[in-house]
Amino acid sequence: MATTKEQKQRKEDLSRNIKLFWKIVATGIGLVVLLFVLTGLGLFGSLPDHTKLENPETDLATEIISADGETLGKIYKDNRTPVDFEDLPQNLVDALVSTEDERFYEHSGIDGYGTVRAVAFLGSRGGASTITQQLAKNYFTERPSQNIVARIIQKLQEWIISIRLEKQYTKEEIIAQYLNQIDFLYQADGVRSASRIYFGKEPSELNVEESAVIVAMLKNPRQYNPRRAVSKEKSLQRRNQVFVQMVRNDKMSEAMKDSLKQQPIKLDYNPEGHNDGMATYFREFLRADLRKWIKENPNPETGEPYDLRRDGLRINVTIDSRMQKIAEKAVTDHMANLQEEFDDQNKKLSTAPFRDVTEKEINEKIIASAMRRSDRWRILKAQGKSEQEIKDSFLEKTDMTIFAWNGDIDTVMTPVDSIRYYKKFLQAGMMSLEPQTGHVKAWVGGINHQHFKYDHVKKGKRQAGSTFKPFLYATAIDLLHYSPCKIYSDGEYTIPAGRYGLSKDWTPSNSSGGYGNLKTMKEALASSTNTISAQLMDEVGPQAVVDRAKSMGIDTDNFDVTVSLALGTADVSLYEMVAAYGVFANGGIYNEPVLVTSIEDKNGTVLFQYVPESKDVMNPEVAYTTVKLMEGVVQSGSGARLRDTWRGQQGYGKVLTGYPYKLENDIAGKTGTTQNNSDGWFIGMVPNLVSGVWVGGEDRSVHFYSTTYGQGATMALPIWGSFMKGVYANESLGISKEPFPKPSNLSIEVNCAEYVDGMNSNDSGADDGSDQLDM
Template identity: 70%
Template sequence: MAKTKAQKVQDKEAVSKNVKLFWKLVFTGIGLVVLLFLLAAWGIFGALPDHTVLENPQTDLATEIITADGKTLGKFYNPGNNRTPVTYDELPQNLVDALVSTEDERFWDHSGIDGYGTARAFAYLGSKGGASTITQQLAKLYFTVEPRANKFERGIQKIREWIIATRLEKQYTKEEIIVQYLNQFDFLKGAIGIRSAARIYFGKEPKDLKVEESAVLVAMLKNPRQFNPQREISKKKSFNRRNQVFFQMVRNGKMTEELKDSLREQPIVLDFKPEGHDDGLATYFREYLRDWLKEWAKDHVNPDTGKNYNIYNDGLRVNVTIDYRMQEIAEQALQDHMKNLQAEFDKQNIKNKTAPFRDLTKKETENIIKAAMRRSDRWRIMKAAGKSEKEIYASFEKKTDMTVFTWKGEVDTLMTPRDSIVHYKKYLRAGLMSMNPQSGHVKAWVGGINHKHFKYDHVEQGKRQAGSTFKPFLYSTAVDLLHYSPCKELPDGEYTIPAGKWGNLKDWTPKDSGGDYGNILTLKEALAKSKNTISARLIDEVGPQPVIDRASQLGINTDKMDAVPSLALGTPDVNLFEMTGAYSVFANGGIYNKPVLVTSVEDKNGTILYQYVPDSKDVMNEETAYVTVDLMRGVVNYGSGSRLKDSWRKSQYIYKNVITGYPYELKNDIAGKTGTTQNNSDGWFMGMVPDLVTGVWVGGEDRSVHFNSTKYGQGATMALPIWGLYMKNLYNEESLDISKEKFKKPDNLSIETDCEEYKAQQSGGLDEEDDSDELEI
C-alpha cells in the first residue's frame, strides 16, 4: 500500500533524525576522545613530562673503563643499569633495517602514531598485530612507571604514550629516536642497551654485528625473556623469531630471498660474555680502580645533580693505562702456569698428613683455620645477629650446598664451611704487574688466580717477604757509595756481623743453601748465585740505613723497616706494586715514575674532569742504574734466570715434573732477579727489558702452605715461568712492539762493566748463578 505524503514526510524526518543522531554520536565520541587527549595533555590523569624532561630524559649510565688501546675493560653500574649509550653512526645498517622492518614498517613516514596500524588494530581487535610504533615504545620505556590495573587505565596510559610519542617526534630526529630506543632497552643478562647487548651476547661492538646477529637482538625486543637465545628453554623460540625478522626484512626490501634462505637454517651462535663485577678481564685491577674512583668522587661535584659524582650511574668514562692485549696475555700466562704448578703441589701433598700446611703442629693448624673462620662473612653476619661463638663455630661443621673453585672449573658440592676453608687454603696464589718504566703506565695487572673465589689482590694488597729480589737495592747502594764494578771480586766464605754493630741483637752469620763456600766471586756472579755471604759483606760495608734510604727513594714503603743486617736477604714485606715501580728506576736510567693507572676521567658529554699529571723525579744517577742492570743481566745470562734462554729440551729437563715444555728461548737483552724466602714460602721474579718491567709473585695464602723443597719452591720454578710465558707471547704479538734492544749504556761510563777489561786493569774474575737463596736470619 503506497505511503501517504504525510507518512513520507515522517519517514524522511525520522531518517534525518537518525542521521543527525549518528553524527551527534560520532562527533560526541570524537569530542570525548579529543577531551580525553586534552585532559591527558593537561595532566589531569597524571603529570606528563615537560619539554625539559623530554630534552634530557633521566637514565642511569654505567661508568665505562677504556684501555690504552681503546677497548672496554669493564664497567661500574648498579644492578639493572649496565647501560653505555652509542650514537646512530655506531649502529650497523642491518640492525636499523631489521628494527624498522619488524617493529614499525612505516616509522620513517609517521609522526609518532601509525594511523594505518591503529585502524587495523581496532578493526581486528589486535589479532593482526598491534599499532605501537618505535616512538611509542620509547615513550613507554622512558615514562611508563608500572602496568595499569584495568582497561580504562590502560586506555588512558595508551593515550599518554601517544601524546608523549608525538612530542618526542617534535623533539628528536628519527635517527635519534631509534638510537635512544636501542640504548634504553633491557635485553636481560645485565645487558641494558644495544652496546651492552652486543658485547654480552656476541662479544663485539654494535657496529660489528652481522645481519643474523642483529636479527637475534631485534627478535628479543618483542619479549627479551621469551625470545632470549641464552636461556635453554627459549632457544627454539629465539630461533623462530629471528627467522621472522628475516621474513620482515625481505618483505620490506632490506634482504634478498636468497640471503634469507641461506641464513634461516643456520643456528644462533653466541659468544656470551657476561659483564658482572667478577667477569671479564682485569677484575682485580677494576676493584682497585673502583676504590680510586670513589675517593676521587668525594671531591668532585656533578653540576647536573649538585651532588658528588656517582660512579655507578653518572656515565663516566675512565681512560686507563692497561693494554687490553697485554692484560689478556698476562692472565693467560698466569693461568697456564698456575694450573700446572698446582697439580704438582697437590701431588706432593698426597702423603702430607698436615696438608695443605707444612711445619705446623695440630694446634697451630687449628689456630689458622679458626682465624679464617673469624674473618669470614659467615662469622660477621652471625655475630651481628647475636649468635654466640659456640653457635657460630658449630655452624662451620654443618654441611651445606656450595659451589667451589677447582682448576677444572666450578664444582657444586655438599661441604662444611670448615672444609671449604681448608679447600681454599691449599691453592697457591699469584700476582703479576707490568709497567712501562719511561712513562710509568701500568700495562697489565693480575691480582690473583680467580677473583670470584679469591678476592685478595696480590698486586697492591699482598705484602710478602721480598727475598733476593731486595738484593739489587743493596747492590745499587754499594755501586753508588763505593763505586763498585760488577766485576769486583769478593770471597764467599762465611761472614759474621757481630752483635750490636748494626742494631742486631746477636752475632749474625747468614748461610747459603748448599754450603758451597771458599770461592772468589765477582759481584755479578754473587748476585747471580744469590750469595747471602757476600750480601752480608756488602751491607756491613754500606750499613743498613743507606739501603733503606735507597728503597724509599725507589718508592718502597719503608716505615716498618728496621735498620738491621738481615735486610740484605730481603726480610722486609713488600708488594708487587712497589717492587715493579722500584725496578723501573733501573730500566729508566735512575728516574722514578710513579706508577700510573688512570690518564683521564670524562663525564658523559666528554668533558675532562681529571687529567693525570706525570710525577717523575731523579732518584739515582744514570751510571748506578745501568751498572745495577748489568749486574742483573748475569741472573738471566748464566744464573737461575738462564732458563729463559734455554732450549726446549733443556727446559723440559729442568722442570720435568712441574711445567714440561715451556721453551721460552728469548734471545734479547733481559735483566732480572729471582727471589725465594724462608721455607720456600714465596717465589718472586722481577724481570725487565728496556721498555717493560714486570714483577711476578707466587705463594700460598699462609706461609705454611709451601713446597717441601727449593727445587720446586724457588722463584725460578714458581714465578719465573709466568714471566717467560708472558714475554714470549708479547713478542709473538708484533703490534705491541715490545723492545728487543739492549739497555742504553750511558755516555762516559766511569765504572767498568766489561770483566775482561776490568781483569786486564785489576786482575778480575768470572761469572755464574743459582737462586737457592732461603733466608737464614
C-alpha cells in the same frame, strides 16, 4: 505502499539519526580532544617537559677503557652504555623497522592506520604501538595498568610524549635511543651490552642473523631469549619471522631468507658481571680508588657526588688489553701446572696443605683465624648469634660451588672443610709497567676473582727475598762507587753483636753451599750469594739501604732497620717492587705507577686529566750499573732459564721439563725465594717494560718442601717468560729488544770480562734457594 506522511516521517527520522550520529562522533572527537588537552596539561599526571625529553633519566654504566681502546669492564646498576645511530649496522635498523614499525619513517609518532586496524580487529592483526611510542613508554610512563580507564590515560600520555619526541629528535636518534633502552636480560641493558654479551662483538660488527636475534627479543626478552634453554626454539622461530618481515619490506631476498632460516642461532656468550672478563682484580682496585676521587670531586653542576653505577662516566686507564690477555694466560697456564705438582707432592702429607705446623696449630690458628675473617662469621654475628652457634654452623654440611682448575665443582661440604680446601691453592700476582711513563700495562691480582678476592699486586705484602738485593747493591755502587767487577770472597762473614743494634752475632749462610770462592759482584748477585750480601750491608749500613728503597717508592715505615734486609726480610708489595725496578730501567727517574689517564662524563667533558710527575732518585750511572749487574742473573744465574741454552731438569714433571722462551735479547732481572720456599719472585725488565711476578700460598705454611720447586726460578719466572714471549710475538706492542741505553758519561767499569777473563767463579747458576732469614 507508504504514504507521503510516512515517507516524510522516515526522512525526518533519518535526518535526526544522522544528526545524532554526527553529534556522537563530534562529541567523541571532542572528548578525545579534550582528553588530549587535559592530558597534555598534566591533569592526569605530569608529563616530561622539554628539558626532560632532552635528558631522560637513564642509568648509564661507567665504562673502563683500556689504553688500546677496548672495554675492560663496567661499573653499573644497569649495564647500559649508549651508542649513536652511526654505530648501528644497517641490517639491524632494517630488521627493527621491518618487524616493529613498518611505517616508522612515514608517521609522526602515532601510526593512524595501525591504530584503526588495531581497534577494528581488537588487536588480532597486530598492535598499533610505534617505535616512538615504545620509547615513550620505556622512558616516561609507568607499567601498564589493569584498570581500563587508567590504561586509556596511559595510552594518551604515550601518544602525546611520542609526538613531542618526534619533534625533539630525528628518526635516527629515536631508533638509537630505543635500542639503547631495552633490557635484553643477563645484564645486557641496551643494544651495545646485548651485542657484546650474546655475540662478543660491538653492534657495528653484527651480521644480519645476529641482528635478527636481537630484534626477535624485543617482543619479549625472556620468552624469546636464545640463552635460556626453555626458549631457544621460540627464539629461533621468532628470528625467522624477522627474516620474513625483512622480505616483506624489501630488505632481504627470498633466497637469502630461505638460506638463513636453515642456520642455527650461534651465540658467543661473554658475561659482563663484576667477576667476569679481563682485569677483574685491577677493576676492583680501581673501583675503590675511584670512590676516593668521587668524594673529593663532586659534580660541578649539582654539587653532588658522581654515582659510579649510574652516571655513565668513562675511565680511561693505562692497561693494554692485549698485554692483559697475555698476562692472564701466562698466569693461568703456569699456575694450573704448578698446582697439579703441588697437590701430588702433598698426597702423603698428614697436615696438607700446611707444613711446619701441627694439626692443633692449624685448627686453633689458621682455620680459626679464617673463620673469623669470613662473610659467614660477620653475617651470623650481625644476626645476634653467639660465638658457639657461629662455630657450630661451620661444621654443618651445605651445598656449595668450589673452584677447581678444570672447572667449578658443585659439591656438599662443611664450611670448615671448604676453608682448608681453598688454603691449598697457590696464589699469584703479576704486574707490568712502562718505566718511562709509569703506565701500568697489565695487572693480575690472583688466580680467580670469583673465588679468591684478595689482590696480590697492591694489597698483598710478602718478604721480598733476593729481589730486594739490587737496592743493597745500588747503594754500594752509589756510595762507594763500586764496579760490578769488584771481587769478593764468598766465605763465611759475621757482623758482630752490638753493630747496627744487633743483640747477637749475625752469620748468614749460602743456600747453594760451597765457600772459599772469589766472585765479582755481578756473579754474586747472579748466584744470590748471601755472605757477599752481608759484606756489602756491613759496608754501607742498613739505614742507607732503607733510605734508598724509600726514595724508589718502597713503603719503609714498618721496616725493621737491620742487617737481615740484605736477604730480603722486609714485607713489600709487588706494586712497589715493580715501580722501584722501573727506576733502574729509566735511568734513575722514578715514576709512580699510573692507572688512570683521564675521566670523562657521559657527554665527553673531561673531569680529570693525569699530569705526569717524575723525580730523579738515582744517578743514571748507578742505575745503569745496577742493570748490568742484574743482566748477569739472566746470563748465568737463576734467570738463565729464559735463554735458549737452558734444557730444563728431566724427570721432574711438566713444571721443570723445559723453558721454551728462547729470549736472547738483553734482559735484567732478579729471582727471589724466601725461607722455607714460602715466596717465589721474579722481576725482570727490558728498556721499556718492567714486569714482576710473585707466587706463594695464602699462608706461609703452604709451600713446597724442596727448593727445586719452591724457588722463584720455578714458581714465578715461567710466568714472566711466557708473558714476554707473548708480547714479543705481537710486534704492534713495540716492546724493546735493544740493549739498555748507556749513559754518555759512564765512569764505572761494567765490562768484567776484560778484567776477570777466565776466572772460575764456581757459579752453579742456582737460584736464591731458601735465603736464611734468621738473625
